Amino acid sequence: MSESEESESPAVFEKSDAREKSGAGDKSGAPSMFSRVAGFFGTGRRTSAWRERVAARVRYLSVQLERERLRRPAEADRGALLEGMAALLEEARAGARERHLLALGCGAALERAWANVRAAELVLLELVAEEELGSWVAQVQSCAESSLRPCDPQLVALTAAIRKQDERDGPVPDRGLLIRTLGCAYVELDKEYTRVRxxxxxxxxxxxxxxxxxxxxxxxxxxxxxxxxxxxxxxxxxxxxxxxxxxxxxxxxxxxxxxxxxxxxxxxxxxxxxxxxxxxxxxxxxxxxxxxxxxxxxxxxxxxxxxxxxxxxxxxxxxxxxxxxxxxxxxxxxxxxxxxxxxxxxxxxxxxxxxxxxxxxxxxxxxxxxxxxxxxxx
Structure with a gap:
């Protein structure tokens, strides 16, 4: 999970891209002079590498969102999580599209995009089925070990749970523990990039x-x-x-x-x-x-x-x-x-x-x- 990525649901992307391409045309469908000039200078395009990586990540998360939406759509609490994840992905996409001079120095657009991408990943971890939690353990452990101190309580608890699972063929670490550990790792990573900025x-x-x-x-x-x-x-x-x-x-x-x-x-x-x-x-x-x-x-x-x-x-x-x-x-x-x-x-x-x-x-x-x-x- 790198520092730069974006995306959103395929349906949202298709609609927004269609609006960007056809929104400035005349009644006949031909692009206006303004839209041609804007297209020449790159308006509406993602011109930074981090924006492209955010877009790729959001598209992937959007696919996962649709998959979870089709799995058990009737549950009320699950529906709230699905809608929340969709909103987070939309905010991430908006952050990657955002461009204005005042945001260049503060990095607001980048932080907006990545904060929402990471929050969406935490919601996705909340949504996945119990049988799929095992595939998240190594990913969460790697992220935590690269960002948290060895003495961090969340990392210590996760390491103990993984050791117990390996030695005694025990259950997969608790979902809440995985979510809290990954969230703490993201917070520490955000602090590091704040210092760099x-x-x-x-x-x-x-x-x-x-x-x-x-x-x-x-x-x-x-x-x-x-x-x-x-x-x-x-x-x-x-x-x-x-x-x-x-x-x-x-x-x-x-x-x-x-x-x-x-x-x-x-x-x-x-x-x-x-x-x-x-x-x-x-x-x-x-x-x-x-x-x-x-x-x-x-x-x-x-x-x-x-x-x-x-x-x-x-x-x-x-x-x-x-x-x-x-x-x-x-x-x-x-x-x-x-x-x-x-x-x-x-x-x-x-x-x-x-x-x-x-x-x-x-x-x-x-x-x-x-x-x-x-x-x-x-």
Missing amino acids: SLRNILVAATVVVFLGAAGLALFGWFSPHTLSLCFEPKDTTATIVCPSIQRPAGVTVTVESLADRKDVLLVEVAGAAGAALTVVASLHRIQGTSSPYMLPLAAALLKVPTGALSAFLGVLLIRGAFIPGLSNLDSSGQVLAWGVAFGASQYLVTRFVDSRAQETLTNTGKPAAGAGTDGTQ
């Missing part, structure tokens, strides 16, 4: 903030180049002033600040971003694939680029302020940009901790918490 959102927000900071400095340097001057006047030659964009002869009454160009800050930041991009490529060998629908490695990689631009500006500014011993002046424009590239690449010293944290989070997703004691403490 939260970290992804933090990285995206940090990327936006750092990018806005770097862009603000470049904009300020564009309109007030003298205030953020990155020009140098080498001590061994008083006839030249070195700026990131150009080397200029120094006049008698001309200061270093007055010769600063509006492109200087932007050029240094571009050089720093280029250096950071190299570290992104260099770090690809450590990136592992993940089944998580949240692109955490990509978010961590994107953070490096604006951080490199900001690091380059601050590094060159520190050199100009004689903060770094032995680097009070640079001799050429190429040297200034080269230091910008070096400082941009040096952001890896900071962002590597972010990479490590992201990889650790992905590695631990879907696994029981390590180091837990028998009392549930860490």
Whole structure:
């Protein structure tokens, strides 16, 4: 039972798909201009891998729902469960179809789809016949062992029931125990993916903030180049002033600040971003694939680029302020940009901790918490 899937009953799918295909046509049945444009841009299609997996899972559960509906349809409590499962599958389908900008960061559509799929599976476990419970035991046990701590009471009880069944040829574990254990496993899995999504959102927000900071400095340097001057006047030659964009002869009454160009800050930041991009490529060998629908490695990689631009500006500014011993002046424009590239690449010293944290989070997703004691403490 993976983190991404959807579906619904075949009848519901056929009706809804028919409405999507023919709802915008004219009276003659020919599609309108609006429907053709919407179809060209993919409106009504599932364009994400997790949406397709949700759709496949919901279709499978819909088949199981129809099967259970035909088995003993007369029982009142069973009818309520059947109707509830149908509603859950419809909600899962609606979540997989949902698209709007506000839901991109919070993952509401994905969580809506998967929460309903999992709830539908719990209802299905409530509906299946007694003779079919044995086929669910291994599935529930596998899910529980991958999500719950070894000391979790539900997992302990399920393990004991399975051991009793194997050793004494006893009955299949109680249906209620299976449902509770699978539900607890789903809750823990949801918590893990919530942590992944939260970290992804933090990285995206940090990327936006750092990018806005770097862009603000470049904009300020564009309109007030003298205030953020990155020009140098080498001590061994008083006839030249070195700026990131150009080397200029120094006049008698001309200061270093007055010769600063509006492109200087932007050029240094571009050089720093280029250096950071190299570290992104260099770090690809450590990136592992993940089944998580949240692109955490990509978010961590994107953070490096604006951080490199900001690091380059601050590094060159520190050199100009004689903060770094032995680097009070640079001799050429190429040297200034080269230091910008070096400082941009040096952001890896900071962002590597972010990479490590992201990889650790992905590695631990879907696994029981390590180091837990028998009392549930860490």
